[in-house]
Amino acid sequence: xNRAQSDFARVYSEHVWPIYGFLAYRLGDRQxxxxxxxxxxxxxxxxxxxxxxxxxxxxxxxxxxxxNLLIDHHRRDRNRRTELLEEHLEPPVAGPxxxxxxxxxxxxxxxxxxxRDREILALRFGGDLNGPEIAEVLGLSLANVQQIISRSLRKxxxxxxxxxxxxxxxxxxxxxxxxxxxxxxxxx
Numbered sequence: 001x002n003r004a005q006s007d008f009a010r011v012y013s014e015h016v017w018p019i020y021g022f023l024a025y026r027l028g029d030r031q032x033x034x035x036x037x038x039x040x041x042x043x044x045x046x047x048x049x050x051x052x053x054x055x056x057x058x059x060x061x062x063x064x065x066x067x068n069l070l071i072d073h074h075r076r077d078r079n080r081r082t083e084l085l086e087e088h089l090e091p092p093v094a095g096p097x098x099x100x101x102x103x104x105x106x107x108x109x110x111x112x113x114x115x116r117d118r119e120i121l122a123l124r125f126g127g128d129l130n131g132p133e134i135a136e137v138l139g140l141s142l143a144n145v146q147q148i149i150s151r152s153l154r155k156x157x158x159x160x161x162x163x164x165x166x167x168x169x170x171x172x173x174x175x176x177x178x179x180x181x182x183x184x185x186x187x188x
Contacts, residue, residue: 008048011058012041018059018128019066025126026070040066060136063127109159117152124149
């Protein structure tokens with residue numbers, strides 16, 4: 001294995017789960033998230049010689065690729081209006097994304113947020129990025145990212161409280177199980 005291949009193998013092993021987590025969080029579909037994760041690393045491998053660590057971290061660069069693939073996937077999906085075939089012949093197998101989204105109540109509450117708010121929460125809790133990294137990926141200011149995260153978590157809390165009549169803790173529910181850290185990383 002040459003140096004470039006070993007460098008890329010290291011990048012893959014360090015970043016595959018945050019990339020998958022982001023995609024699974026945004027899609028809620030394990031198979032599509034796996035496919036897009038694979039496509040992300042295939043595209044990154046083809047462009048590896050052009051990666052410049054002075055412009056972005058490896059994870060930020062990979063998440064930008066994943067985000068573009070996700071946008072393309074949604075565009076294709078929107079344009080394709082075909083009937084669904086019976087896909088679920090096998091019983092569903094729980095994947096990491098199920099512990100990230102943690103149930104239908106949270107999914108319903110998340111669906112009531114704007115696309116931008118959901119995307120930023122997906123980068124934070126699915127992709128395990130901190131505030132500055134999210135700002136870099138999306139081209140926003142850190143203050144704007146922090147405000148969106150705070151407002152989105154507050155809105156989720158309100159929605160969950162309305163649903164159950166008791167206080168909710170969306171930051172704890174959204175916590176990425178692969179990291180074990182909560183919303184305090186947003187302030188970094």
